[in-house]
Amino acid sequence: MGNKRLMLGNEAVARGAYEAGATVAVAYPGTPSTEITEFVATYDDIYAQWSPNEKVALEVGIGSSVSGARTMVAMKHVGVNVAADPLFTVAYTGVNGGLVILVADDPGMHSSQNEQDSRYYARSAHIPMLEPSDSHEAKEFVKEAFDMSEKYDTPVFVRLTTRISHSQSIVEIHDRKDVPLKPYHKDFKKNVMMPAMARVRHVVVEKRMHQMAEDANHCAVNTVEMGDTSIGVITSGVPYQYVKEVLPGASVLKLGMVHPLPKQLIEDFAKKVDQLYIVEELEPIFEEQIKSWGIDVLGKEILTVQGEYSANLLEERIAKNSLGLDTPKQLPVRPPVMCPGCPHRGVYYILHKLKKHATGDIGCYTLGALPPLEGIDTCVCMGASVSMLHGIEKARGKEFIKDWVGIIGDSTFVHSGITGLVDIVYNKGISTVIILDNSTTGMTGHQDNPATGRTLKGEATHVLNLVDLAMSIGITNVRVVNPFKPEEVELAVKEETAKEEPSVIIASAPCELLDRKTKRIPYRIDLDTCKNCGMCMRIGCPAISKQDNKMFINDTLCSGCGLCAKICKFGAIVKEAQ
Amino acid sequence: MKTKNILVVGVGGQGTLLTSRILGNLAIHSGYDVKLSEVHGMSQRGGSVVTHIRYGKKVYSPLVEVGKADVILAFEKMEALRWRHYLKKDGIIIVNTQEIDPMPVIIGADKYPDDVIEQLQQNENKVIVADALAEARKIGNFRVVNTVLLGLLAKNMDVDVQTWEEAIKQTVPPKTVEVNIKAFQAGYVLA
Numbered sequence: 128m129g130n131k132r133l134m135l136g137n138e139a140v141a142r143g144a145y146e147a148g149a150t151v152a153v154a155y156p157g158t159p160s161t162e163i164t165e166f167v168a169t170y171d172d173i174y175a176q177w178s179p180n181e182k183v184a185l186e187v188g189i190g191s192s193v194s195g196a197r198t199m200v201a202m203k204h205v206g207v208n209v210a211a212d213p214l215f216t217v218a219y220t221g222v223n224g225g226l227v228i229l230v231a232d233d234p235g236m237h238s239s240q241n242e243q244d245s246r247y248y249a250r251s252a253h254i255p256m257l258e259p260s261d262s263h264e265a266k267e268f269v270k271e272a273f274d275m276s277e278k279y280d281t282p283v284f285v286r287l288t289t290r291i292s293h294s295q296s297i298v299e300i301h302d303r304k305d306v307p308l309k310p311y312h313k314d315f316k317k318n319v320m321m322p323a324m325a326r327v328r329h330v331v332v333e334k335r336m337h338q339m340a341e342d343a344n345h346c347a348v349n350t351v352e353m354g355d356t357s358i359g360v361i362t363s364g365v366p367y368q369y370v371k372e373v374l375p376g377a378s379v380l381k382l383g384m385v386h387p388l389p390k391q392l393i394e395d396f397a398k399k400v401d402q403l404y405i406v407e408e409l410e411p412i413f414e415e416q417i418k419s420w421g422i423d424v425l426g427k428e429i430l431t432v433q434g435e436y437s438a439n440l441l442e443e444r445i446a447k448n449s450l451g452l453d454t455p456k457q458l459p460v461r462p463p464v465m466c467p468g469c470p471h472r473g474v475y476y477i478l479h480k481l482k483k484h485a486t487g488d489i490g491c492y493t494l495g496a497l498p499p500l501e502g503i504d505t506c507v508c509m510g511a512s513v514s515m516l517h518g519i520e521k522a523r524g525k526e527f528i529k530d531w532v533g534i535i536g537d538s539t540f541v542h543s544g545i546t547g548l549v550d551i552v553y554n555k556g557i558s559t560v561i562i563l564d565n566s567t568t569g570m571t572g573h574q575d576n577p578a579t580g581r582t583l584k585g586e587a588t589h590v591l592n593l594v595d596l597a598m599s600i601g602i603t604n605v606r607v608v609n610p611f612k613p614e615e616v617e618l619a620v621k622e623e624t625a626k627e628e629p630s631v632i633i634a635s636a637p638c639e640l641l642d643r644k645t646k647r648i649p650y651r652i653d654l655d656t657c658k659n660c661g662m663c664m665r666i667g668c669p670a671i672s673k674q675d676n677k678m679f680i681n682d683t684l685c686s687g688c689g690l691c692a693k694i695c696k697f698g699a700i701v702k703e704a705q
Numbered sequence: 706m707k708t709k710n711i712l713v714v715g716v717g718g719q720g721t722l723l724t725s726r727i728l729g730n731l732a733i734h735s736g737y738d739v740k741l742s743e744v745h746g747m748s749q750r751g752g753s754v755v756t757h758i759r760y761g762k763k764v765y766s767p768l769v770e771v772g773k774a775d776v777i778l779a780f781e782k783m784e785a786l787r788w789r790h791y792l793k794k795d796g797i798i799i800v801n802t803q804e805i806d807p808m809p810v811i812i813g814a815d816k817y818p819d820d821v822i823e824q825l826q827q828n829e830n831k832v833i834v835a836d837a838l839a840e841a842r843k844i845g846n847f848r849v850v851n852t853v854l855l856g857l858l859a860k861n862m863d864v865d866v867q868t869w870e871e872a873i874k875q876t877v878p879p880k881t882v883e884v885n886i887k888a889f890q891a892g893y894v895l896a
Contacts, residue, residue, distance in 0.1 A: 131733075133729050133730065133733050133739065133741070158745055158746030159745060159746065161745075162745075237744070237745075237746060238745070238746030261740075261767075290742060290767055290768070293742065293743050293744070293745050294740055294741060294742040294743065294767035295726075295729060295739075295740065295741040295742075295743070296738075296739070296740045296741075296764070296767065297733070297738060297739065365766075365767070368765040368766045368767065369765075369766050369768075371765040371766075372765045372766040372770075437766075437768060437770065437771075438766050438768065438770045439770050439771050442770075450771070450772065452771045452772050452790065453771070453772065453789075453790035454790060455787060455788075455789075455790050456786050456787060456789065456790075456824070458783055458786060458787050458818065459783070459807050459809050459810050459815035459816070459817065459818075460753075460807065460809060460815075461716065461751070461752055461753040461783075461784075461787075461807035461808075462752060462807070462808060462809075463717060463749070463750035463751055463752035464750060464751040464752075464808050465750065465751075466718070466750060466751065491750065494750060497808065498808070498809075498812055498814065499808075499812045570746065570750075571746065572745070572746075664811065664812065667808065667811075667812070669751050669805075669806075669808065669811065671811070672806045672810070672811045673811075673813075681805075682847075683838070683847050684805070
């Protein structure tokens with residue numbers, strides 16, 4: 128084995144940053160990109176941090192690069208939307224120390240609200256983009272991206288997709304290159320983007336992209352594997368692997384650089400093959416450019432812009448083998464649910480009971496949208512719960528909004544809920560916002576944030592006090608409730624929504640998965656006392672079900688949180704004797 | 706060697722990820738190229754989960770194709786049925802009889818099928834059924850269901866027990882090594 132290891136794509140990216148001599152890494156967690164920065168944080172030679180959101184993360188990264196350090200910023204595809212403002216301008220300023228931006232797309236939406244294709248950002252912001260097809264390449268391409276960034280004075284994107292981020296393959300590791308900080312020189316013509324300077328820089332950007340497009344024809348990351356010339360395929364990323372699986376003998380042009388495209392290389396390849404296919408997940412970005420050059424290709428006519436590709440799909444659509452596959456059984460679906468013991472459940476139970484509507488946000492608590500809790504009405508993007516709530520009030524008025532609340536998690540609130548809340552106060556809104564504070568960033572796997580008191584490197588730090596914050600921006604009604612005390616939550620929701628003033632309710636209890644050290648004693652149903660009313664089922668706890676027409680608590684799932692015992696009117700839910 | 710395709714399926718939280726990492730380490734120890742495709746994030750929260758493991762001389766795709774899995778290791782009964790179409794005709798499916806009701810079943814909007822094993826047995830493939838949860842309880846920790854199932858799988862694969870135990874030791878948290886090895890051995894005897 129020696130220096131070969133099985134590595135997650137994200138882990139390999141972190142290794143690449145380490146080997147490239149990067150000294151700063153910044154991110155906000157987002158599936159499937161999260162582990163990149165978590166793995167980076169394990170290297171003592173690299174300063175790594177979580178920022179409140181992707182815009183801040185990129186700006187920190189730009190500052191770090193301007194001052195001379197090799198810097199990596201990581202985010203998921205929707206995170207690029209948040210970071211888009213500085214992104215388009217850093218393309219103009221260029222870099223000092225190499226600046227590499229990792230973006231992880233999610234075809235198939237395993238854990239995302241849309242399937243946007245980040246290659247469009249590369250094109251529209253005029254930033255080159257590399258795309259690896261396995262873990263080893265992920266590591267090597269990150270190193271290549273740093274070199275390219277400094278050579279061409281540009282930020283460089285490295286694009287991953289879920290299947291690269293979250294698959295493991297063998298990586299050959301190398302030593303770290305020692306890269307000293309580049310000297311800092313004040314250069315306001317390059318770094319102060321007011322119109323007069325920016326106009327000059329735009330010309331530089333255009334020239335740079337022309338040069339890169341020219342050089343892409345000879346760039347080592349773009350490879351041609353000539354085989355049978357009756358079929359040629361242009362592809363990149365994980366679809367390359369499916370092509371190799373299904374058409375082992377075909378000629379393949381594998382684009383390691385997905386923007387800008389190597390026109391000459393593509394034209395030459397196209398001339399050598401009889402039928403040319405483009406195999407790219409999501410949008411027809413290669414296809415549209417290549418067709419615009421007058422090259423005849425088949426792409427989305429036979430494939431799709433939706434979801435992930437697979438070897439099966441290529442076998443049917445390109446190799447034209449009818450596979451006659453078994454279809455999956457029609458079975459009860461198994462959607463993700465809030466964990467047993469989740470502190471959010473108690474809040475949703477009360478909202479459901481009080482028939483309140485809620486604008487929702489991005490996080491575990493989005494799962495409260497599903498039956499039986501049906502606790503949220505909307506979910507668009509990070510922070511939208513707070514601002515949408517205000518919009519609803521302004522459209523429908525003070526009486527209407529009394530039946531509504533906004534729901535947002537602690538990390539998401541810091542990410543982009545704060546500004547929405549400021550907006551409510553400033554524009555004389557009266558909405559009630561509930562912050563579900565579980566002391567972590569739950570859905571992405573428990574990352575710290577400014578409200579938890581710990582940094583990414585595990586050091587203790589100042590704890591953002593959400594109560595003080597809300598009060599300081601002008602919310603006079605701020606109260607903290609325990610989500611495991613339904614009566615307390617009910618009273619707070621009733622009182623605060625009735626007020627014609629803005630309110631913040633902070634439902635505070637740590638994520639059930641955060642601390643597994645204390646052994647929880649499961650509850651059970653005392654069948655002699657149980658009236659079989661089914662009340663306990665209304666909290667939607669996966670541990671409670673009906674078996675043989677009797678209520679049943681599954682002891683392998685029950686966390687012992689006791690919420691169900693508080694809901695039961697007959698005292699029929701008791702602690703398991705130990 | 707022809708590339709081996711294994712699917713580990715179950716419910717988020719059951720330990721399918723750790724199990725597939727043991728399989729990954731096993732393959733690398735045996736000198737093969739290997740790829741794993743796993744599930745992170747939202748699907749882990751009680752959802753249906755699947756991990757693909759492929760190993761052999763040279764592996765391209767990280768995903769097993771439909772109809773080409775040599776083995777499916779199912780941690781939950783209904784999940785075995787959900788992913789069964791991935792199994793090749795003479796493949797092996799190892800099923801834990803544990804039932805975990807999904808939310809639509811809990812709230813009465815759907816029904817848990819009562820003939821899962823019978824349905825699995827309708828095809829030509831080999832079906833191995835086990836109550837791994839009961840075995841794990843016997844050992845005194847219901848969380849080691851996954852290594853009990855690995856024991857069952859080991860009996861049906863051509864790798865010696867020492868290599869298996871080494872891969873387990875290398876992958877599980879250090880303080881759980883003993884109970885996991887015990888569970889593995891219990892599963893191995895069960896097969």
